[in-house]
Amino acid sequence: MSSKPGVLEPLRVRIRRFQFIVGLGFLSLVLGAMLSVSLMIRLKEVVGALPFDFLRLVATVLLQDLWVLAVLPALCYVGSRIVPLRPWSTALGAAATGGFFVVALSLVSDGGEILTEGWGLASALRLMSFVGGALLSAQAIRVGRTAAERGSSVAQVKAEARQSEYDEFLKAAEADGARMEQRDQAAAAAAAPAAAAPSTSPVTPEGQDSPQGEAPKTPAA
Secondary structure, eight states, X not given: OTTHHHHHHHHHHHHHHHHXXXXXXXXXXXXXXXXXXXXXXXXXXXXXXXXSHHHHHHHHHHHHTHIIIIIHHHHHHHHHHXXXXXXXXXXXXXXXXXXXXXXXXXXXXXXXXXHHSOOSHHHHHHXXXXXXXXXXXXXXXXXXXXXXXXXXXXXXXXHHHHHHHHHHHHHHHHHHHHHHHHHHHHHHHHHHHHHHSOOSOOOOOTTSOOOTTOOOOOOOO
16 A cells, blocks of 8 residues: 555656646647737737738738747746756647647637648748747756756855854854853862861860960950
């Protein structure tokens, strides 16, 4: 019974990684769609004023595929700063997830025409943007991992410096404590002989003569 958690742990890690990749692709598609719609509304006149149809088509494809060209690399960079991600599996998996949702939405809206028609220049440009977005995402993951490792190394150096400062402070405190203890011991050793010396004058025992030169004292009647 105790060996089952260890056996299932790699499977759980893979499932969580798969869920993260799918969520990354879906989130990039949603955010990219909102960004694309906003920019296409604002740049509609600018795109329409381009002199050639090819340029208008390229601009339209770029605006429509911002989710894979801009949003997905940005999310991959942020995610790689937090979680150690694999560049190619994460980039391709997230891009494939977003592309799957795009195709599914196109099938729902246009039916099966997308699979039989429209395989022209626009489809080639979208395929190129998909590949370019995957490459950018993989590169963003590498850059993010490098930055994360650099940040962790800097944090480790700072932690070691703080630890050394704490050790020096502790050594200084121990040295001060030892000096104070030695001072107290020296003071106690100096006070011991004075405390051992007699503090009262000698008393003449009864029946003995007083020293010469001193008259015996008799009590007054």
